[in-house]
Amino acid sequence: MTNSIAELEDADCILVIGSNTNENHPVIAARIKRAARLKNKDLIVIDPRKQDLVKFSRLWLRQTPGTDIAVVNGMMNIIIQEKLYDETYVSERTENFEALKGAVAKYTPDYVEKISGVPADALAAAARMYARAKAGSIVYCMGITQHTVGTDNVKTLANLAMLCGNVGIYAGGVNPLRGQNNVQGACDMGGLPNVFSGYQPVTDANNRKKMEAAWGVKNLPDWVGMTMTDMLPAISKGGIKSLYIIGENPALTDPDSDHAIKAMQQLDLLVVQDIFLTETGKLADVVLPASSFAEKDGTFSNTERRVARVRQAIPPVGQSKPDWKIICEISNRLGYPMNYGSPEEVFEEIRQVTPAYAGISYKRLDAGGLQWPCPNEEHPGTVYLHKDRFAKGLGTFFAIDHKDPAEMPDAEYPLYLTTGRLLYQYHSGTMSRRAPGLAEKAPECQVELSATDAAKYGIAAGDRVKVRTRRGQITAKAQISAKAVPGTVFLPFHFAEASANKLTNAALDPVSKIPEYKVCAVQIEKA
Amino acid sequence: MSKATLNLNGMTVEFQPGQTILEVARGHGIFTIPTLCYLKDTTATGSCRMCLVEVEKARTLLPACATVVNPGMVIKTESPRIDASRKMVLELLLGSGNHNCLVCEANGECELQALAYRYEVPTPSFANPPGTQYYYEDNNSMIVRDFSKCIMCGRCVRGCNERQVNQAISIGYRGSHNKIVAKADYPYIDSDCVFCGECVQSCPVGALLDKNAMHQGRSWERRHVRTTCPYCGVGCQIDLHVKGGQIVKAMGAQALPNEGRLCVKGRFGLGFVQHPDRLQTPLLRKTKNGELQEATWDEALDFVASRLKEVKEKHGPEKMGGWSSARTTNEENYLLQKLMRAVIGSNHIDHCARL
Ligand code: SF4
Ligand code: SF4
Ligand code: SF4
Ligand code: FES
Numbered sequence: 001m002t003n004s005i006a007e008l009e010d011a012d013c014i015l016v017i018g019s020n021t022n023e024n025h026p027v028i029a030a031r032i033k034r035a036a037r038l039k040n041k042d043l044i045v046i047d048p049r050k051q052d053l054v055k056f057s058r059l060w061l062r063q064t065p066g067t068d069i070a071v072v073n074g075m076m077n078i079i080i081q082e083k084l085y086d087e088t089y090v091s092e093r094t095e096n097f098e099a100l101k102g103a104v105a106k107y108t109p110d111y112v113e114k115i116s117g118v119p120a121d122a123l124a125a126a127a128r129m130y131a132r133a134k135a136g137s138i139v140y141c142m143g144i145t146q147h148t149v150g151t152d153n154v155k156t157l158a159n160l161a162m163l164c165g166n167v168g169i170y171a172g173g174v175n176p177l178r179g180q181n182n183v184q185g186a187c188d189m190g191g192l193p194n195v196f197s198g199y200q201p202v203t204d205a206n207n208r209k210k211m212e213a214a215w216g217v218k219n220l221p222d223w224v225g226m227t228m229t230d231m232l233p234a235i236s237k238g239g240i241k242s243l244y245i246i247g248e249n250p251a252l253t254d255p256d257s258d259h260a261i262k263a264m265q266q267l268d269l270l271v272v273q274d275i276f277l278t279e280t281g282k283l284a285d286v287v288l289p290a291s292s293f294a295e296k297d298g299t300f301s302n303t304e305r306r307v308a309r310v311r312q313a314i315p316p317v318g319q320s321k322p323d324w325k326i327i328c329e330i331s332n333r334l335g336y337p338m339n340y341g342s343p344e345e346v347f348e349e350i351r352q353v354t355p356a357y358a359g360i361s362y363k364r365l366d367a368g369g370l371q372w373p374c375p376n377e378e379h380p381g382t383v384y385l386h387k388d389r390f391a392k393g394l395g396t397f398f399a400i401d402h403k404d405p406a407e408m409p410d411a412e413y414p415l416y417l418t419t420g421r422l423l424y425q426y427h428s429g430t431m432s433r434r435a436p437g438l439a440e441k442a443p444e445c446q447v448e449l450s451a452t453d454a455a456k457y458g459i460a461a462g463d464r465v466k467v468r469t470r471r472g473q474i475t476a477k478a479q480i481s482a483k484a485v486p487g488t489v490f491l492p493f494h495f496a497e498a499s500a501n502k503l504t505n506a507a508l509d510p511v512s513k514i515p516e517y518k519v520c521a522v523q524i525e526k527a
Numbered sequence: 528m529s530k531a532t533l534n535l536n537g538m539t540v541e542f543q544p545g546q547t548i549l550e551v552a553r554g555h556g557i558f559t560i561p562t563l564c565y566l567k568d569t570t571a572t573g574s575c576r577m578c579l580v581e582v583e584k585a586r587t588l589l590p591a592c593a594t595v596v597n598p599g600m601v602i603k604t605e606s607p608r609i610d611a612s613r614k615m616v617l618e619l620l621l622g623s624g625n626h627n628c629l630v631c632e633a634n635g636e637c638e639l640q641a642l643a644y645r646y647e648v649p650t651p652s653f654a655n656p657p658g659t660q661y662y663y664e665d666n667n668s669m670i671v672r673d674f675s676k677c678i679m680c681g682r683c684v685r686g687c688n689e690r691q692v693n694q695a696i697s698i699g700y701r702g703s704h705n706k707i708v709a710k711a712d713y714p715y716i717d718s719d720c721v722f723c724g725e726c727v728q729s730c731p732v733g734a735l736l737d738k739n740a741m742h743q744g745r746s747w748e749r750r751h752v753r754t755t756c757p758y759c760g761v762g763c764q765i766d767l768h769v770k771g772g773q774i775v776k777a778m779g780a781q782a783l784p785n786e787g788r789l790c791v792k793g794r795f796g797l798g799f800v801q802h803p804d805r806l807q808t809p810l811l812r813k814t815k816n817g818e819l820q821e822a823t824w825d826e827a828l829d830f831v832a833s834r835l836k837e838v839k840e841k842h843g844p845e846k847m848g849g850w851s852s853a854r855t856t857n858e859e860n861y862l863l864q865k866l867m868r869a870v871i872g873s874n875h876i877d878h879c880a881r882l
Pocket of ligand 4: 562
């Protein structure tokens, strides 16, 4: 997030797009609902589903799945036409405005309605509401990124925010909500194929020199590695021979998971480290039992860049060991000694090689979390980014066009399928399905569909329904819901026995390599 | 312009326009005004009358939590008259239900109990005529509602509606039949309740209980460990209550970003930690098509290291990948990329940010 969670309550307008916040980030949703309900702020929800936040919103724009760019370009076109944008901000802090203006010009309300189904007056109302807000905050999540045009979606939202002068101000910003607790930290720490910790590119010789000195090694690899979504298909072509997987369960979470399982079976070596024996662990040559968050010390970084302590509450369960210890022991056996006495010692090393974390220490964190960048011990942390200037100088507008999703409904597969999470479950369910309360509220996979589609296919609530795509089929119980809209069905992906990811399309965004979990074409039938 | 001032227990103090007596007092280090119905970040209802204070020229005692201050106000927060009034309030509250601290889960952290102790008010003997029926709900696996302890302070309602904005409960029925109701007086499990547990955390007494913590130890036997929720990216701060190596319950910590709030996963979703399915030992498949079998750490780690070396020699580091995890700590993610880059020599490192 460019801005902070608590600031949301002070935003004059919040635009939520591609985020089912109330179920996936409930405590952030609480802030949004407080703003809308108790502080009388404007809330705009753009979502194909009638998700929980709609009831708190002033405006709900219901776009066809995969048409976010058209909608937002349409809003920008209106904002530019009606001169509602922040001219000073655009001229002082951004570049490439003319290109943006040219690109969005063809997104007239009629054209946008044709692509997205959003009525012209609703589009104009949303455009005006967001543009007129003093501080406008955009909140998005996987509903934006999990598309073949995910990167373009994100840039389009940045365009809108900059156009209205909303980046670099209190209570504004472009705020992606991270799905898992430490996604932010995993990225910050260099758990990515192209950068060391602190987003320092591996292709830059100076960065490699710095890390070689810090780590006492020579010749760090200078090539950009593969992403997860590239590594799996590479296996069958001989491009990857071993995988060391910590805490991930691609046998369930990968788009097109049947393929992923077949690929992993071809590896020379699969090492899986986890707290449970997952579907992926069952394929492994060796499974290493890790300790959970409650059994170790460390830090997590949340979606607003806040680094906060994880503290050991109980002794390790069974013979499990914390992941950091296991990694150290493997490294020692490979002839590179890692002799850290505690996670704090690791953190001290992180600070030295990661400028944004340099000012953070365990001692300071005892008084509460700190938001990076925090370059030195006196620095209070950064509540919102890009104040006064962007890291790179000027903010660049990108001219972006709508593209259809990789797979569209047709005569054979006539409905849209979109996937996501439920409030009561989490990711592949390894944790949440082992909590009795959560299992009680969401015990099994249900396919959510509208009353219209239910009637059309002769399906009653509670019926078993076959859900089929070009890649596979699962059976799930029908849930007829007011959240669903005709033409689109929704499946949660937490359930191994009815894995939505057997169905989804593995088509990737070319830049981010994120799969298109949010749209594919599907047929349904009473089982 | 000079700052607005008032007189508080004989001191001249400054205040901000719109502040209540309670806020001004706490802002100046006076934490002795007792409260029950007051709940931070929600509308003050002034309903319990516990926080009454004396204000010069006011006809009656005024609730500190709901009275906005004026310049020149003269306020006394302690006096015999105030004490008498607080005692009376306590007697009525204690008499309104079945406050048997001996078997109450809230014993030791109950605000009513603490005030009864402070003001030396015993459980009144005229309490609850024999046979009085109280609503008791124990039909879900997360929250128990025991209205024999409810003092109708309304904190749960405001926690639900104003802090979480879940709008699941309200004050139902009239007058002496007042009761906290979910929807049209349904059990939580059949209502709009989303089991965030805010109401449990808001309740000053033992009327709303975390079911899994019941009979798992007294409040003073539990250690509190501040940590970060292992589920979503909000990063809520949690106080884990721990007794003898067991996690008893999770409470939202008063810290950013959540300021006390949690959702159902952070509060009631931690059962996985000590679940019997947890992996207890390393598992090793000694031959390619064999079964996974229990192994010692040394066997497993030696196996991993020797096989990693083999793959590296045979195929080179550019054929080796490592996945770190959004569920492990920063330190662990850092070490995995260090291992892959510095020791193995590969940049094929990623985690599930994309999924
Ligand atoms: S658990 Fe949460 S949603 Fe349910 S009644 Fe309590 S505060 Fe409201
Ligand atoms: S249940 Fe607890 S919080 Fe709610 S009104 Fe009763 S005593 Fe107050
Ligand atoms: S308590 Fe809920 S909202 Fe908070 S971090 Fe955990 S999962 Fe996310
Ligand atoms: S705390 Fe003030 S009236 Fe209840």
